[in-house]
Structure formats: C-alpha cells, structure tokens
Amino acid sequence: MTATVQSAAATAGHPGASGVDHGPLDTAALRAQFPILSQSVHGKPLVYLDNAATTQKPLAVLDAVDGYYRRDNANVHRGVHTLSERATAAFEGARSEVARFVGARDSSEIVFTRGATEALNLVAMSFGAMVLREGDEVLLTEMEHHSNIVPWQMACARSGAKLRVAPIDDRGELDLDAFEKLLGPRTRIVAVTHVSNALGTVNPVARIVALAHAAGAKVVIDGAQALPHAAVDVAALDCDFYAFSGHKVYAPMGVGALYAKRELLDAMPPWQGGGDMILSVTFEKTLYNVAPYKFEAGTPDVGGAVGLGAALRWLSEIGIERVAAYERELLDYAEKALLDVPGLGLVGTAADKAGVHSFMLDGIHPHDVGTILDHHGVAIRTGHHCAQPVMQHFGIAATARASFAVYNNRDDIDRLVAGLLAVQEVFA
Ligand SMILES: Cc1ncc(COP(=O)(O)O)c(C=O)c1O
16 A cells, blocks of 8 residues: 655755655555564465564665674674774764754764663663752652662662652543652652553653653653654753653664763762773772763673664665654554454553554454464454553553554555454454
8 A cells, every 4th residue: 555645844845854845645655664474374365563672674784784793793892893983873873863863963962882771771870879868759640660769769779869750640541630749859860651551541751841841850761653654853851851662663673772961971980890881990099981871881882883874774765754754644544444443442541652553452462363363364463562550540450552663554454344344253
C-alpha cells in the first residue's frame, strides 16, 4: 500500500526538520527496505505489530553495521593506526548524528549507553547521588516503565529521599493538577515518560519541564517511546536529561543514549570506573576524563553506535514529521477498526497518543489473544509491558498491545482485526 500522507509542514511547502522536502511517503518502498518483514510465520505473511518492544532494522542500518565490521572494526580513542582512527571517526560521527537528531547544542551532551534503562540508571546513580539528601523528593508518574521507577527507588533507598507519584486518570492521562500539587520545595528530580509504552499517552513534557523548573527541580525524560514517532528538540524542551534506546528507533539492540545539559554532566561524578573514562591513573589518585567520556567506561558498542547513527540518518532522510503524520493517521485507522470488534475495549484513551493501542477482549486472556494471533502471522505483545503500576491502576494483570512503526500499513491493521475475530470464534 502506498500512503500519501504529508505533514502540515510538508503540505505547506516547508521542509521538515531534516531540511529535506520529499513529497508523499511511499510506505511500500519503505517496507521493502526491511528484509525481515518479507517472511511468513505459520504459513501467513508476517504482520509485525510489536514495535514498542523493538523495531525491525532497515537495510541502511544492516549495511552500516556490516560495513563497519567488514572494513573499520578496531577499538576507539586509543589507537594511532588507520582502522582505529576510522572506528573513532565513525563512533564520534554517530554521536554527532544523535546530537543533531535530538537537538542537543553539542555532541559532548550525548553519552552512549546500552539503552534507555542504562541511561536512566546513570542519571539515578550519578546525578541522584549528587543531589538527593534525606527528606528530598523524586516525583514520578503512575504511567512509568519499570526502568523509570526502580532506579529511583534504589536512589531513594541510598539517600533517604522519598518517591512521590503523580496519578493518571481513567483515560490514561496524567493528572496535571495533582502533579503540580505534588511539586514542592523538596522536589529535586522529576522523572517522567514522554510517551507511555503501555497506554500510548503522550505527556505534555514542555509544560511538565516548565512547572518542575519553576519549583527548582531537574527533569529527566524517558524518551524510549517518543523518539521513533515525533520530532524531539531537547534544547527547545529545556529538559535536563533525555534517555532513549536505539533498538526502538530502527537501530541495533544494545545501544542507546542519554542527552544531558553540559553543565550537569560536568558537575556529575562518574558512575562506573575503567578504561577510557580517565585522564591519568596512579594508585594514589585518578583524574577523570571530561564529559561525555567520563560516563563511558570500557570498550563501547561501536558497531551499535554506527547502526544508531545510520538509523537516525535514515529517519531524517524520510523526515520525522512525515513519519509522525503518517503514523497518526495509521493510529486513528487502527482505533476505529479495533473499536468495531465486538467486546473489545481500549486501555488508554488519551486525547494525544502515539504508536500504541492496548486493549482487552471480553472474556479472553491477553496471552490467548497473542498466541492465536501468532498462528495467523500477526505479532503483538501481551502482558504488563514492564508497567505494572499502570495495570494496577486499571485493575488488570495484562493487556494485548499492538504497536506501530513507519513500515506498517492499513492492511496490517485489517489482518490484526481479522485475527481478533478468529480469536473470538475459537472462544465462542
Ligand atoms: C517507556 C520505556 N522506557 C524504558 C524502556 C526500557 O528500554 P530498554 O529495555 O531498551 O532499555 C522501555 C522499553 O520498553 C520503554 O517502553
């Protein structure tokens, strides 16, 4: 299927953030760039709707990683030979690509990590240790992924700080009034997801940053589910930290990044020791390297970073605004189609959603839904989605979740719906 959706910017004749103006989005051509999608599962053409868990990788990424290992592989930063210089250039080039994509002022504000989880742990361990004292408060929301809960619980246990949680309502939207009331003189850190992986809710992060800063708190944004779906500009948002995973944005697994304001990185202590994060070591004293290197102990995943740079370049060439507009239309189509399935209830009906529809089928356990759909070639995720407090809010143990990427189309959604009707027949 060829989509002809254009962003408002493109329709108005303006180039997107990438500076490139392309015309209509050709999703059939886009899909052809993903070799994994052309296979059959249980004899049916694969429909992959588990993109919030991980996205598939385009040829541009596969080729970049393959080319790196075929031509340039060497350890970075310490070598004088040609391959090491090439590997270092590729690694630092990827850092610049990340900085450009998220709107950082400088590539030194980008720390490579294993993913969003490690980025959030870095902030909790390093920044948390620096600022949190007994009686201080860390404010989260009820819709956080475990990766943005557990590191803060650990930081609170170490420091004697308290965790506060801003509630969500029954549509899955943050209660902003309650959030504002929970902000106080002891709030040091606000940690909030940009987009909920369990509900699809898009949080008003610019407003959250403004409120938190007015209260004197620093803001950590978990961008794992936002970066694949919308333009992010950390400088305009004025957030203090922004964490994301490469594998959810068409890049390999095992690599991600943390954006942090340079002055914060300069002030923060390292959180892991080892090679590359030092300037000099004696048994008496170690002098640490400058940011971002002081947060990157040990040999990094250079191939992964190269793949991440390639993925973000690939997305920029498509135009992230066009991706956002196309996915918005797809999400609306999916919502209407799902609501036509008798006995289906959406979990998470926020006015602003991205990438995800979570749902329940009356009388059928989500795991059964997912297992039977798999036999129809349709891959979705079922479970608590590492967001058990969200499940507790809705009084359920699990949902079925269909999540979308730029290579999905209306046919995929029609196949999902046909699969759901088949599930109901099995249980009829
Ligand atoms: C909102 C959110 N935050 C954090 C994470 C953790 O990402 P990773 O496992 O790639 O570190 C996920 C993964 O599903 C997520 O959806």
